[in-house]
Amino acid sequence: MTLHLAALHLAVALDGAGWHPAAWRESAADVFSARYWAGLVAEAERGLLDFVTIEDALGLQSTLTDGADDRANQVRGRFDAVLLAARLAPLTSHVGLVPTATTTHTEPFHVAVGIATLDHVSGGRAGWRPQVSARSFEARHFGRRAFPPLEEVLNRPGGADLSAHPHVRELFAEAADAVEVARRLWDSWEDDAEIRDVATGRFLDRDKLHYADFAGPFFSVKGPSITPRPPQGQPVVTALAHSRLPYEFAAASADVVYVTPHSAEHARAVVEEVRGLSADLRIFADLVVFLGTDAARRKARLDELDGAELVSDAAIFTGTPAELADVLLEWRRAGVEGFRLRPGALPYDLEQIARGLTAELRGRGAFRHAYEAATLRGLLGLPRPSNRYAEVS
Amino acid sequence: MSRRRVHLAAHFPGVNNTTVWADPRSGSQIDFASFVHLARTAERGTFDFFFLAEGLRLRELKGRVHDLDVAGRPESLTVLSALAAVTERLGLAGTVNATFNEPYELARRLATLDHLSDGRAAWNVVTTSDAFTGENFRRGGYLDRADRYRRAAEFVRLAGELWESWAPDAVAADRASGRFLRDADAVGEVRFHGEHFDVEGRSTVPRSPQGRPVIIQAGDSDEGREFAAAHADVIFTPHGSLEDGRRFYADVKRRLSRHGRRPDQLKIMPGATFALGDTEEEAAANAAAIRRAQVGPQTAIAFLEQVWGRDMSAYDPEGPLPDVEPDLSGGVSQGRVAIKDRAAVAAKWRALAEEKHLSIRELVIEVTGRQTFVGTPETVARQIDEHVQAEAADGFILVPHLTPSGLDDFVDRVVPILRERGAFRTHYTGSTLREHLELT
């Protein structure tokens, strides 16, 4: 039965009461309580999952492309994801914590230091999902830049390929710069910069501190960081990507990419395209999942409650954990190394993942029996990177 | 008049020479365990809040990163959010710069912390006086004093609008009717057009337990005091001595009525250091030993260089003050509050050194301040209480000299006496920081 198949990696994407907009109707979730989130990450850790991601945006959720929709029947409101991840860190010991933080309106220095801090408080379990924000209504929350309405960007002649629009290209260029700055700042303290040398009175060896000296069209950052190098050296950078431009961003800037194939065949094609851009990138596929013997009925009921059939950028799966395991292993053979599952409803579908799916995969020799490493990099098989500024001795 | 209650806060040891790192008991300044130790000690002592300072650029001396003091801190709000998981009642105060942040983002981070701590968040609003720090940020540069407080005032007003934009009952989460929000108007739209900010839109965070996180101010200029009188719930001030404190206290409390506020709506909390001993003599000896550790030979020279504005590394720190004039043209120090009149300070130092026959190091020990409170636990408790009863303060932000154990003795030995005197709470009676601070 063993297929000489490397075990696969499993992550879950946490957001509100789940990825179905009506999910909150069917659960007791209080999405604005710390206890709710603590329960979710505890469940993920019981299932030995690699990491959880936490969604975020600098604007309220909306069914419209760009702007508030005034709907009162779906979850509205979110916590800052980095702070939420930090709140969960002391309550967990192995699972990775990967918050989303926007690169468009934030200060790269603050984001880099925030993620480094998350890595310190979690003992090396931090990741980051940098995300661009193209929406003009979010830009109005800052009042520093005027963006074209996103409908205009989408409806321009040439079709809906966002990547082709100069506005979008610029946002991705800025995101790449933000990640570059973060990586330089994380390295700006060498691991042994703190010497505490009583004889000379020196706390630091300042030859081991480095200016980031980044200058670009969007910002410049001098450095060094105010925070010592995080335990992982470089926290894990992850990116969601649906097309060529974000694939290129992920290949250049990220350690893990989440892609959204809709079949095994599609997965194979996407993997081939992404592999062509980067040999090292860990490739994860996103799937929205409704699990259990009555999964299809549950989803149908939620669709009915919401008054619309669920649509998603990612493939939507309904079925039993065993059936999902079949799909994951098939996609695994197509070259996908891990999965970021988006539970349709929380906590139900997360429990199905953490208990049913992991047991199923373990039975097939495709998932861990115990955490084998203490850091997120360790779980993902990513080496702790050497420091770009350190002199090789 | 009834007895005034003391308020206490714990300052995590900072990145200056107050923090002694060479002591064998000194632990990590960055490991989360250090933050947990100090926060739990403060909570055991029923302190009002735990406090983190911030500096957005490593300090430099003579164009190079200053290497003599502890350095390397985490992002304040991120650590506080983690501490919210391991404490229950302790207030969590973070210093965050108003010049190099944007209101929409910072307001939602603070509201998030307030939710995740069940109403224990505080923001110490600081401004920055140097373009040196600005080099790390999009905005760059800096604002002069009047402008940076105008920006800070607008910032706090706008943050307040965002915090209050969700109706208190906005989140209905009524599964039967399908109303997650009470109605379409439950989340108000903020429209703010000021000198520094043009912001329109809706906040993403429901109204937090405190409604408004506690606002702390830490700047001493007239503009800073005025800002505090208008917007702050707490002032963190350097004026810790009895006389100085009383003057400052009267000045600031007097300003409140102009803003339609009562004196008890702004708490004045000087930063305070301390040294304890079983006897007064032992405490005095401990205090002297701590000061010597705080001003090592190299640190003594570094202080001299900041005032003299030139390289003094050739001089013997244990020898006399050399006969050289200060260079008043530039300055050698970056990233700390500038010394205002270096010529006058140098003259004063020289006079003192000559009068008392002090070496460079002895001089620096003498002028960089003795501990605010020195004595047996009884003496220190009495002094703290007396300062508060005399309206020199509403309480103190204690700055220990050791990470992370520097508050252990205080909590074990001084707090019980403060409690016996009826000056300090024996247990938390409220759950939010506003309740601890009696801010209503």
Ligand SMILES: Cc1cc2nc3c(=O)[nH]c(=O)nc-3n(C[C@H](O)[C@H](O)[C@H](O)COP(=O)(O)O)c2cc1C
């Ligand atoms: C007691 C005290 C603590 C301060 N702590 C900080 C701090 O942690 N971070 C910071 O950037 N500035 C800090 N400051 C600086 C002030 O925010 C302000 O920039 C400075 O005092 C100049 O303002 P002023 O002109 O009103 O005095 C502090 C100031 C005081 C008096």
